[in-house]
Amino acid sequence: MVQNKVALISDSTCDIPWEWRNKYDIAVVPLNIIFGEQQYKDGIELTADQFYQMLPGTKYFPSTSQPSPNDFLMAYQAAARKGYEEALVITISSAMSGTINSAREAAAVSPIPVRVMDGKNNSMGLGWQVIAAARAREAGGDGPAMLKVAERVRDNMVYFISLDTLEFIAKGGRIGSATKFLESIIKIKPLISVNSKTGSVVPSIPAHSRHNAIEGLYKEFFNHIDTHLPMHITVLHNSALEEAQALAERVKAEYSPVELFISTTSPILGTHTGPRALALCGYALADQ
Incomplete structure (x- = not known):
């Protein structure tokens, strides 16, 4: 009991x-994750590592339910x-x-x-x-x-995601108001965030290179979280572990959050954000 x-x-x-x-x-x-005629239970029948290994070579665009x-x-x-x-x-x-x-x-x-x-x-x-x-x-x-x-x-959640490509989130139809940026930023590195009031994805400042995209991710996240309060932060990645580790080390060295760890994004979300996406996600509260 x-x-x-x-x-x-x-x-x-x-x-x-x-x-x-x-x-x-x-x-x-x-x-559920759907590859062609195959359907998998997220995290049970298909792990994140397996999903990101399958993604580059598949002839089917994955979908979810x-x-x-x-x-x-x-x-x-x-x-x-x-x-x-x-x-x-x-x-x-x-x-x-x-x-x-x-x-x-x-x-x-x-x-x-x-x-x-x-x-x-x-x-x-x-x-x-x-x-x-x-x-x-x-x-x-x-x-x-x-x-x-x-x-x-x-x-109080702050969540910014740097995409290596807009292809997956556009095909998945989950970018909401960010669609207006599709034509203008298709060849650059989009930055998106989740609005904690509406629960929807919104566009942020894109970049022209991978390096600048990660810098933009870092800057925007810490511009929106109260760094004077205890912070609980996750570095998320879609098969980009080395970059996630470097990002976590930088966060630890510069801000010393009370909690910090790295995690691989679930295949459900990876279906929409695509390979090599990186994210910073967390909150800061005085008594939490």
Whole structure:
């Protein structure tokens, strides 16, 4: 039997490291990756490393689909079997995916009460919210307290992504207002961010070279986060580990965040951002 009564559930775009998923007992419902006629459960039937190895040589442009309501229902049922009496679900932004609709539909027939929160983000922009909720639970917080903490982290999230190409995000149709830049920046390195209020992708300042793109990513991220407060930061990459490591070392040396780690972006997001994307994602709060 579990000691805390609130189960914590997210989806596979959250990019939370496996050790933290296990430590905090975070259930993750996978989205689906489609290569031609083959469909894979994200992170289960196809890992991030496998995906990025397949991506350059595939003749099929990958696509994605949200989990079914039954996928979420199985997660709710599993939580009930563990002894949880209610659940908090935090999903990828509703502006990016219909995943939240499946979570809500399943909640209507769940064996335990379920709160569903729109994370208005993806990757560790979502993952940091889930981790904050998990830590609030560990500190004795109930469902409303966990929700409040997650919402506070969500509203303070800063997330910038440098793309090596616009091809994938354009084909995926997930760039929202950034489409107006398509014709003018197709041959340069786009910089995009996630608006934490709307949960949508918006364009930022592009660059003409890989070096300048990474410099722009670094500058914009630290222009938007309060560096005077304790910072929790993830360096994310799509098969660009050496550059991610160099970026992490620079962040550590210049800003000394209280938490910093490197993670590979999930295949679901890699489908839209393409190979060699780099990102900085995190938040700063005085008491978090």
